[in-house]
Amino acid sequence: MQHTEASSLNKKTIYIIRHGQTNLNLQGIVQGRGMDTDLNEFGIKQGEAFYEAYKDIPFDKIYISTLKRTFQTVKKFIDLGIPYEKLIGLDELGWGIWEGQPSSPRSRAAFSDLANEWEAGNYNAKTENGESPNEVLDRQKIALQHILNAENENTVLICMHGRAMRLLLCYLLKKPLCEMKDFPHSNTSLYILDYEGGDFNIKTFNNLKHLDHLNG
Structure with a gap:
């Protein structure tokens, strides 16, 4: 991974969550x-x-995608006055012709074939009118560099989307993108990473404890 000299000198703790549930998720x-x-x-x-569990974390900045479900998920933090920014690089992967379509044998077969392509290392594979993992990663790299180069942002909250989060x-x-399946997620899953010296280390993996009282 290539970072600028300035970004590699920064130390950051980054909280990454998936957005909350929508009716289409359901x-x-x-x-x-x-x-x-x-x-x-x-x-x-x-x-x-999630807000109740992490409202005392001193977030310096919030980054969200351009899609309103991410804004709505972290709105209570934004209401505290924490500055936030929308980055197109945090948007979900585009699924093209399958977006908004109900599950069907044809769609399940298409997604199975696509997953097999990705696991085989073909990161340019995509649905019709959709995006490939490589295309998503290209815009993610721009967003990441922006986040890492920002000064006085030691603790950052990112709200984004499931497949994009895996990538x-x-x-x-x-890790190679074929290992994306090794990062499970559900709505408001939390990953926490430390960044220092140009490297990321994972501290918290797919944490959902904040939802225990909702699922009980």
Whole structure:
């Protein structure tokens, strides 16, 4: 991973969460970059639960995607006056013609074939009118460099999307993208990473303890 000299001198702690639940999540319908959906009632509760668990963390900056479900998830932190910024590099992977479509044998077969391509190392494979992992990673690298180069931002909260989060974690931890499946996620899953000397180290893996009282 290549960072500028300035960014490699920065020390940061980065909290990365997936957005809260939407109705399309609940229905098992693919959203992707082209579906700007709202959180449902339970998704709002998930965001509030995350806030209650982490409201005392001194976040210096919040970064979200351009899709409103990420803003809605961390709104309570933003309401505290913590500065935030939307970055297109944090948007979800575009699933093209399958976005918003109900699950079907044809769609499941298409996604299975695509997953097999990715596991085989073909990171340029994509759905019709969609994005490949390499294309998503290209915009993620720009967003990441922006975040790492920012001064006086020692503790950062990022809210983004499931597949994009898997790709980003592979890149941060210098793993091949074919290992993206090794980073499980569900709505408001939390990963915490430390950044120092140009390297990321994972501290917290797929933490969902903040949701215990909702799922009980």
